[in-house]
Amino acid sequence: MDSSPETHDHHTSTDPLVTRLTAHGVHGVALTWVDNAGLTRVKTVPLARLADAAERGVGMSPVFDIYLIDDSLTSSRHTGGPDGDLRLVPDLDRLTALAAQPGWAWAPVDRFDQRGGRYPGCQRHFARRMTDRAAEHGLLLRMGFETEWVVTRDGTPAATGPAYGMTRMVELSAYTDDLLTALAAQGLDVTQLHPEYAPGQFEVSVAPTDPVGAADEAVLVRETVRAVSLAHGLTPAFGPAVTPGAVGNGRHLHLSLWEGERNLCADGDGPFGMTGRAESFLAGILTDLPALLAVGAPSPASHLRLEPSRWAGAFQCWGLENREAALRFITGAPDDPAAANAEVKCFDPAANPYLVVGSVIAAGLAALDSGAALPEPVAGDPVHQDQPRLPTSVPQSLDLFLRSAVLREAMGDELFEAFAAVRAAEAQLFAAHSPEELAAATRERY
Template sequence: MTTALSDPVPGGRPGDVERAKTLAGTLSARKVHGVVLAYVDTAGVHRVKTVPTAKLPSAAAWGVGMSPVFDTFLANDHIVTTDVLGSPDGDLRLYPDLDRLTVLAAQPGWAWAPVDRITQDGDPHPACTRTALRRTVERAAHDHGLTFRAAIEIEWMLGLDTAPPSLGTAPPSLDTAPPGTFVPATSAPAYGATRQVELSAFLADLLAACAAQELDVDQVHPEYAAGQFEISVGAADPVAAADVSILTRQTIRAIAGQHGLRVSFAPAVTATGVGNGGHVHLSAWRDGRNLHTGGDRRHGLTPDAESFTAGVLAHLPALTAVTAPSPASYLRLKPSQWAGVFTAWGLETREAAVRLVPGTRGHRAEQANLEVKPVDLAANPYAALTCLIAAGLDGLAERRSLPEETKGDPAALTSEEAARRAVRRLPVSLAEALAEFRGDRTLRAALGPVLADAVAAVREGELAAVAGLDDEQIAAAYRWVY
């Protein structure tokens, strides 16, 4: 799976326009009428513009206009401002990555492509998170000879449609459910076969659509909470991994709609219980070798992999402002719920924020990775991966070592044991996470001043939007946004 490695330019990258003409003809022959141009804003909301298939060459040459104001949109579509963003002035150009163009099996008549954003003058837009991630990956290759493989787990709650009559007619069984309420599509046991049976047609159509779109699915299964499922996809380069996360969620939502179901990827669909995670799996490679296995450090880590992992661990408090960016995220980040809410690491320890996954004997060279758990799907995946890699690179530059590992539940540690292992609670609110982010020069530098200020402004805006709300109201406010 590949992504375009160069920035868009006015007039198109070499060969793009001719290629787009050929693609447009092929798409038209397949009865594809429009192309979705997709990106993710600072609040983690997926935004799009669409063009007729015949206009794909024009989009490849000159882009499609879009206001930069969306970089300071909140999840409720209110707008905040920074010193350079949030005004009605200006315009950007959205350029599709033709390498990632995909015919949408779940949306007949449509294709999809992620975009990079540049200014009217042809410069990279400083708040384009896809560009920021590409830059970070390029810097790692140049400075350290590193490449990366990444994958983002996707958890979601599948519910019955309780939309008001103007948006759809609810079945008789939902007559008493207030509009917007989450009513699980199945309440069978966690990981239970009954769930797979009850939602068999939905899951089969989902797998068929993913296969048609060449999405590499490893597994899909019922999860813990009522109506919850998870899909795991194969690892790819970080930009492609973020692209896949967006495309997979669009596919899940489209298939659910065909079955009269409603999907929520929100961190907390209800105020209590287990929420939806978006755990990130990440491995660093050099000269074709996975650095997370075959080394002489604990559990087979190489020295560089240990320092990289230690960097991620050290920056976790600030990282949560990017990886857990919603007020609803902190309804999910609770101890003893496998959400990873302490600065702890361990081998296959699912309560640790950073879990070492060695892989199966015989496949460790391909499979070994680290899993970062305090991540949810309100996060912009490009920004999240940018900051995770930057944190790891900082650990590499500082030659950090991992502290003593943790086994079991970190919540059970005594204060003395926690101090010895450098284990502390991650931020318990978005306000705390934002304060940590503001003080973290590494993460702010990785994003750049324009994007870092947008992150801070949007987080402040989200906090103001929920001021005075209780947990149930916060969950309801974000339930159907993601």
């Protein structure tokens, strides 16, 4: 792990930024990070203190790395207890005036120790480090998340129209218009917004970008959806399972690999036109998917969602445009090779997006030099075929995570062990819960 002192060269003069934000009526800045429980935590500073925050950081205890979803604490070998302090340093390149929260701006933070060194438990540092490691292999990755949520009013779905039905867009026309307007005002390139399958469920997708940027945008999208929902008297639920036995919320990850201007997922000699490097990278993801599930579907509630025949990706297989496969390959239109990409369908909104992008890159890179090949693709519903099921509980996926030398090396002991401690503690926390109790305890926490 790199613990050398940092010079925050992207934290230049804040004067032009403050001037611009003042013109937008901004008075405060929310500084966020996502913890190992998948919750977005925050400290805020008045706009007049932004320069000081960028220069010196804002204090915060490292103990939040071992907080659980209910705000109770566990501990790990490196993290726990009341001692220590970190500095939260905002990334001013991502500073955004929040269109749905008048008076506020937002920036994600990187976390450093008191001497200015990289904090090894920082999830955003991890995502950037894996992105840099891919670049050392000559690869650029473009990633994007789909965000799904359910909106309710007074405890019942806020839209009664059918799945994917225009009726829902009519019922909540003003709401969805305000959402599109807010996302666009914040510079987010929305590619789709539509009703989903479950009652009151919607999905929004944004254009792909670099991995760290994709994780940043996943945070910004969710908080924008939350703010717009509350302004309309709606309650958003981002938990993996809103109603046990029904389709839950996913947060699928799309990714493509690039060498310069060439998309390695297209115009190759491999399956469905992918290049050899892309095939090996995807084979690494597919091979490590049972361990990656601890990162991408980390809550006990995740396994209420991960059921066969619900388009959740419950089986460790891949296929062309197969929405039941955990890894779905998409060729895109024949005249648009840039559209070719892969989708990891088994991930959900309980996951820390920075850990997701970093872990997926680590798994792909681990297979890159070996020339790993994908198995035969699966067509149709794998529930009717001899395909391996992904882990069906957190203890199962966590056991595989703990045995993953690839993920331990990539994360480093401090982050790896703190994350594992949170996952084990949450499994224990909810061990005696019924499905109904588990869904109720988690659906509105994220």
